Amino acid sequence: MRMGSFVGPLASLLVGYLTLFHLDAPWQLSALSVGVTAGLLCRRLAVAAASSLLGTLPFVTVLAFRISDAAGRRLLELIASISGLPSLAILGLLIVSFAGISVATSSIVGTVANVFSSRRRRAG
Amino acid sequence: MTVSVSALVLAALLQISVPLQAMHPVRGVWTEVEAAGWKGGEVVLEGLGGRVTAVVDGRGVPHVFAEDERDAFRVLGYLHARERLWQMDVQRRLASGRLSEVLGEAAFNNDLLMRVIGLHRSARNTVSWLERNSPEVYSLLLAYTEGVNAAIEELRSTGRLPMTFKLLNYEPEPWRAEDSIVWAKYMAWTLTGFWYPLLLTYLAIKLGPEDVAELYPVRHYYSGNVTVVPGDGSVGGESLDVDPELLMGLDWHSEWATGIDLNDRELADRLASLIERVAEFARIAPSELGSNNWVVGPSRSATGGPILADDPHLPLNLPSLWYEVHLVTREYNVRGVTLPGVPFVIIGFNEHVAWGLTNSQIGVTDFYLETVEGDRYLFRGEWRPLQRVEEVIRVRGQGERRVVVNLTVHGPLFSYGGLHVSLKWTGNSGFNDDGSGVTREAVAAHKLMRARGYRDLLEALRYWDVPSQNWAFVDRDGNYGIIVPGLFPYRVVRLPDGREVRVIGSRSVLDGKGDHEWAGFVPYERVPKTVNPERGYAAAPNQLTVGPRYPYFVLAGWYDPGARAQRIHWLLESKTTHSIEDFVRYQCDVVLWFARAATPRLVSSVERFGDLDDRERRALDELRRWDYSMSRDSVAPTVFWAWFSALYDEAFRRPFSERGVKWRLYPPESTLVYLINERPESKWFGGDLSVAARRALRAAVDRLSDALGSDVGGWKWGTVHRLRIGHLSSLDALSIGPLPHDGSSGTLLNAGFPYDLKALRSRVYVTSGPSWRMVATFSNGRVSAFGVYPGGQSESPVSPHYSDFFGDWYGCRLYPLELPAKPDEVGNPAFTLTFSGSRA
Numbered sequence: 001m002r003m004g005s006f007v008g009p010l011a012s013l014l015v016g017y018l019t020l021f022h023l024d025a026p027w028q029l030s031a032l033s034v035g036v037t038a039g040l041l042c043r044r045l046a047v048a049a050a051s052s053l054l055g056t057l058p059f060v061t062v063l064a065f066r067i068s069d070a071a072g073r074r075l076l077e078l079i080a081s082i083s084g085l086p087s088l089a090i091l092g093l094l095i096v097s098f099a100g101i102s103v104a105t106s107s108i109v110g111t112v113a114n115v116f117s118s119r120r121r122r123a124g
Numbered sequence: 125m126t127v128s129v130s131a132l133v134l135a136a137l138l139q140i141s142v143p144l145q146a147m148h149p150v151r152g153v154w155t156e157v158e159a160a161g162w163k164g165g166e167v168v169l170e171g172l173g174g175r176v177t178a179v180v181d182g183r184g185v186p187h188v189f190a191e192d193e194r195d196a197f198r199v200l201g202y203l204h205a206r207e208r209l210w211q212m213d214v215q216r217r218l219a220s221g222r223l224s225e226v227l228g229e230a231a232f233n234n235d236l237l238m239r240v241i242g243l244h245r246s247a248r249n250t251v252s253w254l255e256r257n258s259p260e261v262y263s264l265l266l267a268y269t270e271g272v273n274a275a276i277e278e279l280r281s282t283g284r285l286p287m288t289f290k291l292l293n294y295e296p297e298p299w300r301a302e303d304s305i306v307w308a309k310y311m312a313w314t315l316t317g318f319w320y321p322l323l324l325t326y327l328a329i330k331l332g333p334e335d336v337a338e339l340y341p342v343r344h345y346y347s348g349n350v351t352v353v354p355g356d357g358s359v360g361g362e363s364l365d366v367d368p369e370l371l372m373g374l375d376w377h378s379e380w381a382t383g384i385d386l387n388d389r390e391l392a393d394r395l396a397s398l399i400e401r402v403a404e405f406a407r408i409a410p411s412e413l414g415s416n417n418w419v420v421g422p423s424r425s426a427t428g429g430p431i432l433a434d435d436p437h438l439p440l441n442l443p444s445l446w447y448e449v450h451l452v453t454r455e456y457n458v459r460g461v462t463l464p465g466v467p468f469v470i471i472g473f474n475e476h477v478a479w480g481l482t483n484s485q486i487g488v489t490d491f492y493l494e495t496v497e498g499d500r501y502l503f504r505g506e507w508r509p510l511q512r513v514e515e516v517i518r519v520r521g522q523g524e525r526r527v528v529v530n531l532t533v534h535g536p537l538f539s540y541g542g543l544h545v546s547l548k549w550t551g552n553s554g555f556n557d558d559g560s561g562v563t564r565e566a567v568a569a570h571k572l573m574r575a576r577g578y579r580d581l582l583e584a585l586r587y588w589d590v591p592s593q594n595w596a597f598v599d600r601d602g603n604y605g606i607i608v609p610g611l612f613p614y615r616v617v618r619l620p621d622g623r624e625v626r627v628i629g630s631r632s633v634l635d636g637k638g639d640h641e642w643a644g645f646v647p648y649e650r651v652p653k654t655v656n657p658e659r660g661y662a663a664a665p666n667q668l669t670v671g672p673r674y675p676y677f678v679l680a681g682w683y684d685p686g687a688r689a690q691r692i693h694w695l696l697e698s699k700t701t702h703s704i705e706d707f708v709r710y711q712c713d714v715v716l717w718f719a720r721a722a723t724p725r726l727v728s729s730v731e732r733f734g735d736l737d738d739r740e741r742r743a744l745d746e747l748r749r750w751d752y753s754m755s756r757d758s759v760a761p762t763v764f765w766a767w768f769s770a771l772y773d774e775a776f777r778r779p780f781s782e783r784g785v786k787w788r789l790y791p792p793e794s795t796l797v798y799l800i801n802e803r804p805e806s807k808w809f810g811g812d813l814s815v816a817a818r819r820a821l822r823a824a825v826d827r828l829s830d831a832l833g834s835d836v837g838g839w840k841w842g843t844v845h846r847l848r849i850g851h852l853s854s855l856d857a858l859s860i861g862p863l864p865h866d867g868s869s870g871t872l873l874n875a876g877f878p879y880d881l882k883a884l885r886s887r888v889y890v891t892s893g894p895s896w897r898m899v900a901t902f903s904n905g906r907v908s909a910f911g912v913y914p915g916g917q918s919e920s921p922v923s924p925h926y927s928d929f930f931g932d933w934y935g936c937r938l939y940p941l942e943l944p945a946k947p948d949e950v951g952n953p954a955f956t957l958t959f960s961g962s963r964a
Contacts, residue, residue: 104133
């Protein structure tokens with residue numbers, strides 16, 4: 001396997017972790033960063049998408065940790081009753097949103113990057 | 125996936141996820157769990173003079189041990205903010221008219237009203253005054269402020285701001301000393317910002333002064349025998365030298381009394397329109413608030429020492445209005461409840477004296493009809509420029525709005541239809557009556573915490589300006605009593621016969637050109653008080669304060685109609701001695717004096733009718749068997765409430781509506797009871813109580829059947845009378861209830877509920893009541909005290925202390941409130957916080 005096959009997923013995972021824990025910004029920005037990283041580093045769109053999903057792992061892991069105790073679950077229930085949605089729907093929406101944003105971003109960035117690199121190759 | 129499809133998906137997901145912004149798994153609402161799981165440790169608080177220990181007990185109550193008083197206040201600020209920061213922020217915004225900055229358009233009207241009233245202006249001036257004149261109290265306020273700000277910084281820097289900030293997507297600004305004062309001012313405004321002179325003017329215009337005098341008498345019917353201060357009202361040999369009966373019989377809406385001729389119909393109609401406008405703007409509604417307190421002396425006490433009971437009836441919210449605390453410094457060992465945001469124990473006790481408050485209800489607001497021309501107004505023969513204050517209100521998502529508030533010498537101006545009425549309130553006029561709004565409650569509260577007996581307490585209360593309160597106390601030497609401190613403005617009024625009398629308050633809008641001005645405040649030596657009264661007890665559940673010979677004629681006493689006063693006097697007279705347990709039982713007593721006074725006559729008035737149906741006969745049977753307890757499991761309270769409500773409508777709806785009264789400004793219960801018993805032939809009953817009561821019974825039974833079914837046995841009071849303790853955000857998920865609830869507006873267990881049958885089909889709940897119950901006694905020189913409030917110490921809904929007191933409050937159980945002098949004497953400790961000025 002080529003080196004690039006490791007770099008993309010690992011970088012996405014790292015960016016997912018760093019932006020989530022060390023960037024004082026909305027989590028959507030973290031998802032966008034994961035997508036951009038995967039899109040830029042992975043030439044094949046399928047790999048980019050898989051890398052994005054890997055970059056979602058820190059987000060999902062922290063969420064799982066949050067609801068692992070009773071107080072966290074109570075909080076989730078409160079948020080659910082405030083929003084009028086079931087708790088699972090809230091969790092699902094969060095995870096699907098993060099993963100969706102990062103995959104969609106990686107797709108856009110990857111496609112654009114591929115267009116540029118093929119033009120450069122043609123020009124070269 | 126093409127780029128365009130991906131872009132669409134991305135845009136949709138970003139939009140969908142915006143409401144979930146606060147769910148950031150690291151810094152979002154989840155940090156609430158960490159913040160609520162507070163387990164003690166070391167806290168560095170810059171500015172501390174020495175180490176401070178706070179032992180937090182199993183109920184989440186901090187016991188703060190500090191050498192220096194300033195250190196204790198600094199730690200108190202930190203603790204308030206750690207447990208109640210969002211509440212404190214919302215409260216200061218509410219009071220200073222800045223809610224719409226975070227809540228948007230929905231809060232704009234409230235902000236506008238608050239900017240007009242101008243509590244923030246008075247608070248600013250009060251802080252400046254304290255800085256110049258009371259450096260000690262000012263330094264305590266500053267220490268408290270710095271403690272609050274240390275907690276804000278800690279919570280912000282660790283990403284642990286309370287979840288409500290995150291849900292609303294904003295962060296708190298630093299705390300300022302005036303934020304503490306503005307909240308105290310707001311409490312004072314809600315307790316004494318009486319609009320009654322405006323409303324009575326309106327009713328006098330619509331109904332005529334004779335009807336107003338009958339329905340809303342200067343003194344409530346049945347109130348004379350249960351005054352706060354026993355006796356005829358004379359003070360130190362001085363008494364009113366005009367026949368009080370004559371004064372009460374005068375028409376106080378007449379031109380001689382007000383300078384305004386309400387017989388000028390054009391003027392009167394315009395004034396009524398202005399009042400309607402102001403009432404809508406200010407959302408004036410009849411208040412269900414009140415409070416109980418009473419004391420007995422050693423001769424009537426089973427503990428051998430005096431006993432005090434106090435329960436202020438205020439809006440019940442989550443987080444609660446109160447935060448319990450125990451402070452030990454070189455100067456004092458004090459325990460009780462504080463208002464989050466305000467660094468003083470308001471109701472509580474120390475080793476020497478215990479105190480509890482109720483609202484005195486004496487009128488301290490006047491309204492003046494101003495003569496305005498352009499940007500000036502006429503006062504004492506000269507045209508003066510209106511003071512114009514520009515207020516900038518920022519509305520979230522909509523930018524800034526600039527409003528100009530006009531002020532006269534009396535206060536802020538309300539204008540409509542070419543008329544201008546100003547509001548003069550002691551909280552804004554200030555203790556020098558200079559319009560600065562400087563008041564000295566902080567000085568009084570500070571002295572109070574240091575009091576070493578009732579004489580110190582009386583001396584401290586010399587500085588208690590607004591809101592005037594019935595201050596019940598007991599001390600370790602066996603003294604007990606009630607004093608009513610506060611600024612009571614009086615005017616010198618020339619009667620139609622030429623005599624002059626000093627009058628407190630007004631029942632009508634006054635002419636503002638200078639002939640109806642405040643002449644001064646009642647000197648502190650003359651404020652009502654009773655110390656160690658001969659009868660062995662005193663009680664002040666918001667009823668008439670003094671007897672008729674008080675040297676200042678109280679024209680504006682917006683007193684409770686008196687059912688609670690009648691009941692507690694009856695209970696205190698019913699036994700020779702009373703115990704702590706008795707006092708707790710009395711606080712939760714649900715016998716309704718009005719029901720006892722009105723039901724027999726009502727029942728007998730309809731018995732002669734042969735057309736009563738089964739439901740009506742069963743309803744009457746329930747009333748005949750009734751002990752007048754408003755118990756949630758009983759049917760009779762529901763029948764009484766519905767019948768009384770229907771009788772209100774029967775008596776007043778049509779005449780009020782025909783004469784253009786826009787709102788349900790029905791007279792107090794004491795008036796209806798009086799009419800039932802003493803004036804059954806009254807015009808309000810169409811000349812015959814029986815006929816009116818018969819119609820009302822049918823209406824009540826029909827409405828109850830519609831709402832609850834035709835089985836009378838199912839009409840339990842608790843199905844109608846339900847308690848809801850709402851979160852400040854109104855979110856149901858963070859609130860308690862609705863739950864079936866005992867009591868009513870007129871029972872000692874106060875549970876405010878309107879006499880209005882509309883409550884059957886709309887979601888009307890009990891939302892006010894005993895916000896803190898306390899009973900304290902001194903026995904053999906030692907204090908024993910008990911207390912509870914409906915909520916918990918923390919505002920975090922995931923904290924075990926969010927609402928853990930509620931069950932005991934609902935069941936009328938009080939917690940022992942101990943007064944340990946050392947950290948290791950604290951009972952049931954949960955964890956310890958150690959505060960130091962710098963890292964070791």
